[in-house]
Amino acid sequence: QQPVQSPQAVILREGEDAVINCSSSKALYSVHWYRQKHGEAPVFLMILLKGGEQKGHEKISASFNEKKQQSSLYLTASQLSYSGTYFCGIPQGGSEKLVFGKGTKLTVNP
Amino acid sequence: DAGITQSPRHKVTETGTPVTLRCHQTENHRYMYWYRQDPGHGLRLIHYSYGVKDTDKGEVSDGYSVSRSKTEDFLLTLESATSSQTSVYFCAISGTSGEAQETQYFGPGTRLLVL
Numbered sequence A: 001q002q003p004v005q006s007p008q009a010v011i012l013r014e015g016e017d018a019v020i021n022c023s024s025s026k027a028l029y030s031v032h033w034y035r036q037k038h039g040e041a042p043v044f045l046m047i048l049l050k051g052g053e054q055k056g057h058e059k060i061s062a063s064f065n066e067k068k069q070q071s072s073l074y075l076t077a078s079q080l081s082y083s084g085t086y087f088c089g090i091p092q093g094g095s096e097k098l099v100f101g102k103g104t105k106l107t108v109n110p
Numbered sequence B: 001d002a003g004i005t006q007s008p009r010h011k012v013t014e015t016g017t018p019v020t021l022r023c024h025q026t027e028n029h030r031y032m033y034w035y036r037q038d039p040g041h042g043l044r045l046i047h048y049s050y051g052v053k054d055t056d057k058g059e060v061s062d063g064y065s066v067s068r069s070k071t072e073d074f075l076l077t078l079e080s081a082t083s084s085q086t087s088v089y090f091c092a093i094s095g096t097s098g099e100a101q102e103t104q105y106f107g108p109g110t111r112l113l114v115l
Helices: none
Strands: A004-006 A010-013 A016-023 A032-034 A043-049 A055-057 A062-065 A070-076 A083-092 A098-102 A104-109 B006-008 B010-013 B019-027 B032-040 B041-050 B054-057 B062-070 B073-078 B087-094 B110-114
Touching: A004 A083, A004 B054, A010 A016, A016 A083, A016 A104, A032 A062, A043 A062, A070 A083, A098 B041, B006 B087, B019 B032, B019 B054, B019 B087, B019 B110, B032 B062, B041 B062, B041 B073, B054 B062, B054 B110, B073 B087
Parallel strands: A010 A104, B010 B110
Antiparallel strands: A004 A016, A016 A070, A032 A043, A032 A083, A055 A062, A062 A070, A083 A098, A083 A104, B006 B019, B019 B073, B032 B041, B032 B087, B041 B054, B062 B073, B087 B110
């Protein structure tokens, strides 16, 4: 079942913060985050595993709340290079498959 | 970066013609995937492979077939292309030791236009 991402889009000025959420109707064991820049392929950012472990990438961090069946991506002091569409992916069926959310488009302006 | 290439990168074809897209990896990853990406839908799985000659359907497999005769190559065929198959197609790989099995790495994509 496809995870639900919110918001669908967000516009920031450089230096501002943003939070992107990813929710599942089923129990979560891991959540993957990807970023895709316009015209490019999705790029793996990080994986969050069961246990509430928080990970980081540049000034981007994420949390995983298995009780709420939700993961949140935190973008701190955003840079122009953070612009793109962010996808969360959760394992489906066997662990070798991921189902992705529809994405959150982040635009960072000067 | 994972060594994944896709060919062709761009293709224009006519309705009713067969089309084959190729994904090639140099990483010896076990799993390979084909996705299509359309506005408003995100990434949707077409087919995937869990080994040579081992494939399975994804959520949008109708009108598509795949083959994997070697570890490094995964082919996606549109038997008779339709305009609804106009999309960007991404190949992905996963399944290397030391990482979560499902962490995927994507190829550069193929833009397909069916007229």
